[in-house]
Amino acid sequence: MTTREKILASVLANQPAATPLPDISMFKNGSDALVEKYMQVFKTIGGLSHVVTDIAAIKQLITENFDTSKRIATTLAEFGDSFELISDAVDPHSYSDLELAIIRAHFSVAENGAVWLSDELMGQRIIPYICQHLAVIVDAETIVPTLHEAYEKIGAGNYGFGGFIGGPSKTADIEQALVLGAHGPLSMTVFILK
Amino acid sequence: MREATTKDHASLAGAFIKDEKRVDWHDGALWYIREKRDIAAKQIPEWEHLREAASMIKSNVISNLHEYLLQFESNLKKNGVTVHWADSAEEHNQIVYSILKAKEINQMVKSKSMLTEECHLNEYLEERGIEVINSDLGEYIQQIDNEPPSHIVLPCIHKRKEEIGELFHEHLGTEKGLSDPTLLTRVARKHLRNIFLTRRAALTGVNFAVAETGEYVVCTNEGNADMGAHLSEVQIASMGLEKVIPQKKHLGVFLRLLARSATGQPITIYSSHYKKPRKGQEMHLILVDAGRTRQLGRKDFRDSLKCIKCGSCMNTCPVYRKSGGLSYHNTISGPIGAILAPNLDMKRHEDLPFASTLCGSCSNVCPVKINIHDQLYKWRQVIVKEGYATKTKTLGMKTMAWTFSSPEKFKKTGRAGRWFLKYFPFLINNKLNPWYKQRDMPEGPSESFGEWFVKNENKKS
Numbered sequence: 002m003t004t005r006e007k008i009l010a011s012v013l014a015n016q017p018a019a020t021p022l023p024d025i026s027m028f029k030n031g032s033d034a035l036v037e038k039y040m041q042v043f044k045t046i047g048g049l050s051h052v053v054t055d056i057a058a059i060k061q062l063i064t065e066n067f068d069t070s071k072r073i074a075t076t077l078a079e080f081g082d083s084f085e086l087i088s089d090a091v092d093p094h095s096y097s098d099l100e101l102a103i104i105r106a107h108f109s110v111a112e113n114g115a116v117w118l119s120d121e122l123m124g125q126r127i128i129p130y131i132c133q134h135l136a137v138i139v140d141a142e143t144i145v146p147t148l149h150e151a152y153e154k155i156g157a158g159n160y161g162f163g164g165f166i167g168g169p170s171k172t173a174d175i176e177q178a179l180v181l182g183a184h185g186p187l188s189m190t191v192f193i194l195k
Numbered sequence: 196m197r198e199a200t201t202k203d204h205a206s207l208a209g210a211f212i213k214d215e216k217r218v219d220w221h222d223g224a225l226w227y228i229r230e231k232r233d234i235a236a237k238q239i240p241e242w243e244h245l246r247e248a249a250s251m252i253k254s255n256v257i258s259n260l261h262e263y264l265l266q267f268e269s270n271l272k273k274n275g276v277t278v279h280w281a282d283s284a285e286e287h288n289q290i291v292y293s294i295l296k297a298k299e300i301n302q303m304v305k306s307k308s309m310l311t312e313e314c315h316l317n318e319y320l321e322e323r324g325i326e327v328i329n330s331d332l333g334e335y336i337q338q339i340d341n342e343p344p345s346h347i348v349l350p351c352i353h354k355r356k357e358e359i360g361e362l363f364h365e366h367l368g369t370e371k372g373l374s375d376p377t378l379l380t381r382v383a384r385k386h387l388r389n390i391f392l393t394r395r396a397a398l399t400g401v402n403f404a405v406a407e408t409g410e411y412v413v414c415t416n417e418g419n420a421d422m423g424a425h426l427s428e429v430q431i432a433s434m435g436l437e438k439v440i441p442q443k444k445h446l447g448v449f450l451r452l453l454a455r456s457a458t459g460q461p462i463t464i465y466s467s468h469y470k471k472p473r474k475g476q477e478m479h480l481i482l483v484d485a486g487r488t489r490q491l492g493r494k495d496f497r498d499s500l501k502c503i504k505c506g507s508c509m510n511t512c513p514v515y516r517k518s519g520g521l522s523y524h525n526t527i528s529g530p531i532g533a534i535l536a537p538n539l540d541m542k543r544h545e546d547l548p549f550a551s552t553l554c555g556s557c558s559n560v561c562p563v564k565i566n567i568h569d570q571l572y573k574w575r576q577v578i579v580k581e582g583y584a585t586k587t588k589t590l591g592m593k594t595m596a597w598t599f600s601s602p603e604k605f606k607k608t609g610r611a612g613r614w615f616l617k618y619f620p621f622l623i624n625n626k627l628n629p630w631y632k633q634r635d636m637p638e639g640p641s642e643s644f645g646e647w648f649v650k651n652e653n654k655k656s
């Protein structure tokens with residue numbers, strides 16, 4: 002008997018009689034004022050957000066708020082004239098000096114401030130984690146109220162890797178003192194395109 | 196290292212409570228987190244329904260585990276992940292070692308995983324010439340201090356910042372006396388970034404594994420799991436069998452509950468869904484039994500396998516808050532640790548189910564509604580029956596058995612039940628209970644429980 006067979010046999014012998022799964026379809030939340038709700042929650046978790054009307058406005062805010070003499074990279078062709086385009090063909094370690102990453106998210110979640118993005122939007126999986134600062138663009142009409150609607154939207158998801166990111170990395174491991182910027186980005190900015 | 200002691204909970208707690216200032220701070224810090232949990236929970240009107248749903252999903256998992264494991268395994272394989280099965284801690288460690296050995300890797304970075312703590316993986320690999328670095332800040336601090344984590348979510352919650360400053364001075368060369376949390380975190384960030392960039396292998400734990408899709412979810416606030424995994428050429432995930440959930444949509448229920456219960460955050464900063472290896476990367480997943488199927492067979496205790504490791508039962512527990520996690524001498528401490536540990540080794544952990552006032556606060560906050568305090572009480576009976584209880588415990592047990600001898604009566608009289616819960620700790624505040632060493636004795640009720648009980652019993656009939 003292999004270990005696998007042994008464990009599976011033991012599971013089968015020990016598991017109790019089947020109980021049903023609950024219906025979770027009633028977990029739905031109101032869809033009012035999602036942009037405001039999102040911005041308010043995102044602020045409480047240490048994030049910054051701006052409502053913008055076009056890409057030019059985002060460019061403007063980036064040049065005003067970030068050190069453009071440092072390395073800035075993006076997956077968005079619209080920024081290709083100003084910033085480096087992220088390549089999926091290079092070694093991920095080569096992004097270790099990335100100051101700012103500008104990427105798109107599929108959508109965001111009002112109740113918790115998180116954005117959802119799969120690897121196709123990251124350029125490389127490491128990008129949103131290794132950069133010192135992260136900027137993410139979401140379309141206002143894609144914001145969903147809760148995680149239930151979020152998973153409905155994601156569906157099976159044809160990705161190799163995907164993640165919710167809800168704010169700058171943080172730790173409170175030293176005496177419960179909140180510190181932004183643990184191992185991932187020190188700051189996270191979300192641009193909501195309306 | 197680590198399993199440093201054979202002392203029991205009472206004497207370890209006795210040592211912890213000697214430093215009264217630290218105990219008060221520890222107590223307050225954890226209670227503060229409990230309060231943040233309450234605030235977060237209150238903002239969700241359907242909170243109690245979510246808990247109920249989560250509990251039902253987990254019951255369904257436990258009762259269909261065989262099928263879900265097969266489904267999960269087959270989907271993992273489709274996704275290009277290599278699946279391993281380990282019956283014991285030792286077998287788990289051997290598997291990790293052989294994966295690294297095949298690639299000639301002798302350094303690995305690890306994110307938070309209670310399972311690998313339970314398996315003593317670091318020690319096992321170190322003995323074989325492989326260096327492991329824990330990348331979660333709290334776990335890193337515990338590692339350089341040669342101590343196991345004292346809390347599953349907040350590994351070094353029992354340490355003061357000055358002590359951490361001293362450790363950093365010794366191990367990372369910071370200035371003596373530096374204890375500012377932000378500055379210390381910056382130093383660790385810099386040091387560990389270099390670790391992430393130079394390690395070819397990364398190991399993570401697993402919070403939820405989806406049978407339906409073969410993906411697994413890892414939750415962190417620091418981003419350390421992702422830094423390690425996405426820079427590695429070999430990615431390993433270790434998980435207990437019970438972490439599998441049926442469908443992806445169930446993640447909505449669990450992720451809404453997890454961080455709010457743990458720290459009062461609306462979601463952990465990173466909830467990463469790992470499905471397929473990156474181009475050129477190897478991905479391995481190890482399914483570990485190590486006593487879980489035995490617990491599955493224990494009717495009264497199998498629900499402990501529903502745990503999602505949020506830590507809120509620890510934060511709320513009056514005993515945990517005052518005795519510190521290390522006094523439980525088990526990887527998982529607090530109320531949940533006390534119902535998991537006797538399954539692993541009843542003789543060694545016979546004291547843990549007694550480290551509780553049975554106040555029930557743990558069961559009230561548990562996001563998957565585990566009847567923790569009932570299980571603590573049931574373990575006491577099993578332990579005494581099997582002859583493992585020490586003498587003090589047996590005496591305490593008798594008192595406990597007496598007070599609980601008519602639980603039905605208490606249930607029927609709601610008022611009596613409330614009174615009982617409120618004043619119960621006073622009843623065990625006596626020499627038979629090692630808990631009250633060095634603690635101030637609270638004022639006793641105006642009449643003894645016995646008198647009150649008799650009086651009320653008479654009134655009722």
Ligand code: SF4
Nearest residue numbers: 502503505506508561
């Ligand atoms: S037993 Fe419940 S409250 Fe305790 S850690 Fe597990 S899920 Fe959280």
